Amino acid sequence: MNARAGGWRGTGKGIPTGVRVLVWLLVLFVPLAIPAHPARAQLPLAEAEARFEAARAEYDRNLSLFQQAFFRSERALEEVRAALQARDSGREEQARAAYHARAVEAMEAEAVVRRSGDALQGASRGLLAALERREEEILLALGTGILSPTARAGMEEEWRAVRQRTLEVDRVSGGIEEAIDLRPVLQLSVDPRDTPADLRGKAGVLEDQANAYEAIVGQLDELIASLERRIQQEQAFQDQVTDLQRFDPDVLIPGGRLGRLPTAAREGIPGGFDGGLAQLPPAEQLELFRGVRAQAIEFRDLSLEQARVFRDLAEGVVR
Amino acid sequence: MRPATRRRRCTGLALLAGAGLLLGLPSGAESQLTLRDFVITAGASAEGYQGNLPAVSVPVMDSTDVVSALAGEFAVRSDLLYRTQDRGVLQLTFDGGVRQFAARGFELRDYAPREWVGTLDLGWIRPIGTTAGIMVRGRLRGRDLQDRPPMPLFLQPGYRRGEAQVMVDWDGPRGVLYDLGVTALRSDFLAPAFAPQVRLLDRDGVLAEAGATLEGGGSTLRLFGGMEWSRYPRQETFAPEDPFRRDRTYHAGAVWTRQGSYLVQVAAEGRANRSNSQRPEYDAVTVRGLLTTSLPQQLSLSVYGAVTAKQYLHATEFARLLPGEEANSASLAYVALTRPLAANLDGTFRVGWTRAETEIGDAYFQRFGGTFLLHYRPRF
Numbered sequence: 001m002n003a004r005a006g007g008w009r010g011t012g013k014g015i016p017t018g019v020r021v022l023v024w025l026l027v028l029f030v031p032l033a034i035p036a037h038p039a040r041a042q043l044p045l046a047e048a049e050a051r052f053e054a055a056r057a058e059y060d061r062n063l064s065l066f067q068q069a070f071f072r073s074e075r076a077l078e079e080v081r082a083a084l085q086a087r088d089s090g091r092e093e094q095a096r097a098a099y100h101a102r103a104v105e106a107m108e109a110e111a112v113v114r115r116s117g118d119a120l121q122g123a124s125r126g127l128l129a130a131l132e133r134r135e136e137e138i139l140l141a142l143g144t145g146i147l148s149p150t151a152r153a154g155m156e157e158e159w160r161a162v163r164q165r166t167l168e169v170d171r172v173s174g175g176i177e178e179a180i181d182l183r184p185v186l187q188l189s190v191d192p193r194d195t196p197a198d199l200r201g202k203a204g205v206l207e208d209q210a211n212a213y214e215a216i217v218g219q220l221d222e223l224i225a226s227l228e229r230r231i232q233q234e235q236a237f238q239d240q241v242t243d244l245q246r247f248d249p250d251v252l253i254p255g256g257r258l259g260r261l262p263t264a265a266r267e268g269i270p271g272g273f274d275g276g277l278a279q280l281p282p283a284e285q286l287e288l289f290r291g292v293r294a295q296a297i298e299f300r301d302l303s304l305e306q307a308r309v310f311r312d313l314a315e316g317v318v319r
Numbered sequence: 320m321r322p323a324t325r326r327r328r329c330t331g332l333a334l335l336a337g338a339g340l341l342l343g344l345p346s347g348a349e350s351q352l353t354l355r356d357f358v359i360t361a362g363a364s365a366e367g368y369q370g371n372l373p374a375v376s377v378p379v380m381d382s383t384d385v386v387s388a389l390a391g392e393f394a395v396r397s398d399l400l401y402r403t404q405d406r407g408v409l410q411l412t413f414d415g416g417v418r419q420f421a422a423r424g425f426e427l428r429d430y431a432p433r434e435w436v437g438t439l440d441l442g443w444i445r446p447i448g449t450t451a452g453i454m455v456r457g458r459l460r461g462r463d464l465q466d467r468p469p470m471p472l473f474l475q476p477g478y479r480r481g482e483a484q485v486m487v488d489w490d491g492p493r494g495v496l497y498d499l500g501v502t503a504l505r506s507d508f509l510a511p512a513f514a515p516q517v518r519l520l521d522r523d524g525v526l527a528e529a530g531a532t533l534e535g536g537g538s539t540l541r542l543f544g545g546m547e548w549s550r551y552p553r554q555e556t557f558a559p560e561d562p563f564r565r566d567r568t569y570h571a572g573a574v575w576t577r578q579g580s581y582l583v584q585v586a587a588e589g590r591a592n593r594s595n596s597q598r599p600e601y602d603a604v605t606v607r608g609l610l611t612t613s614l615p616q617q618l619s620l621s622v623y624g625a626v627t628a629k630q631y632l633h634a635t636e637f638a639r640l641l642p643g644e645e646a647n648s649a650s651l652a653y654v655a656l657t658r659p660l661a662a663n664l665d666g667t668f669r670v671g672w673t674r675a676e677t678e679i680g681d682a683y684f685q686r687f688g689g690t691f692l693l694h695y696r697p698r699f
Binding site: 164229230232233234235236237238239240241242243244246247248283284 | 353355356360392394436578611612613617653659665667671
């Protein structure tokens, strides 16, 4: 409100009645808008943080053990392949027995890491919920307007920290499935009570898994072909524009950003913009898909080999 | 400064700036340096030129109206991204090359002009929250020309140009992306001793442009409008109270982009230039289009065309000097076919036609020709 010549209308002792009422309203209601015990909101957040960090440490430990066991089983599988190529039946039998043992170890380790992954997912959800609650409290407090500059600066800093932590936890929880998702269904393990029919059934499950990976490979082939076409198209587009502009400014394209692809503006920018695969440059998407395809092929082959282990067990070939 | 020294200095500065920037960057575990593109281009052209017109920096006039030239070119361009976890992205682009002509058809003598060009672009992009971003960009461009021929083989004279730009964009309601940018620029032309009049082309200016981008159905449409204030410190108006030429250029238009089985951009733009000197005042409308699509046998077809209608508001017997604005006046058509020839190697055959102004407005020359280019993208 701006002061006018001649003072405020209705002036009593220099402060208009309306302003007095407003001040009283603010004094009465604004404190109610600020959480009465902001420190209390910290406790669930702190507890959520502690649980998350504990779950994360447990998951990392179990993932490392699983990866070691998986690596050993892969080495054993390579020995099986080498024996098959060498057509050495004695060597093949020994290699299969060794692979069988390593595969069972890896299966058990994967079951453990999956349980840890589920626990970590739960802890992530709890922490994200606590972070979201805290963010709402901070925004509400900032929105009231009655904060000292120091307090306001402190709350803004905390808000940035909460946002950053939310992104970090999101990334961790999103990576859990990526770390163990593209693995054969190794929850299947050999139980001494399994009958040959049970073992054949488990082999069938693994073969279905292999078929699923085969379908994934097919889908990835289409995605990769589409990306390769897009990259070729964008390269031809960019080459045309830059080659024409380089020496002959009379074909320079001013204004409006003609010659520049709209998607290029935010590609590869981390942090603020909506993340996700679509924001990666096409070349990086292509590299990612090729890597996933190679893994899918590897795990398809692994699933088929493990299915064979179960079928051999069912036939009493490996003991 | 001697031309060879100028070239070396421009190239060296650009390379040093790029190397120093990269070496000085922190290499934390959460930072990432990405080479988005690195292309080596080499090629040859056969071109014809027609239009015996006046041009600012040409010291002699030749009586021929049509000449031809063979040209070879070599260029390197690169696009680097340096991403940090929380301080945004640094983008460094450089593009430089050399083109050598062997021209025939002149009456006075044969000419062998050589062009050196280099552009260094440095930009910093940072998100603001989750719905906005800011970009700060600087650009340096240099050009040097030896043995400049007379018309009709028009080659722009050498210059140094600097630009600084700040742009912000933000997500608005209904999914519209808004942007606002301000660019300051300065061009200093390099005048040989026998053609000091080239310095008349020097100019500096400020450009402001705002835009709104709508997206839907695989297409984007950007509407834009802006204004540029230009000053020509060496062009006098002969009016003591307002001694030097000052222009205001208004522009507005739209760019439509669609990317799918084909990539197409179409832009329509209107420009109006007003000045305290009546000579360069004009209205112009340009429609431009870019199309790239895949064909069988791994071929790509690229087409670029522009049609301009331009009208000067006042007749004058004096020369209208419009440096750097040749593109605003050009009508052209280029068609290119590209095909992979080997791993990381593409070949392009391009034919084209251009009708554009020299630095002197309302004087148009024509250029037509065919070019074969090789693009090599080494893997690092």
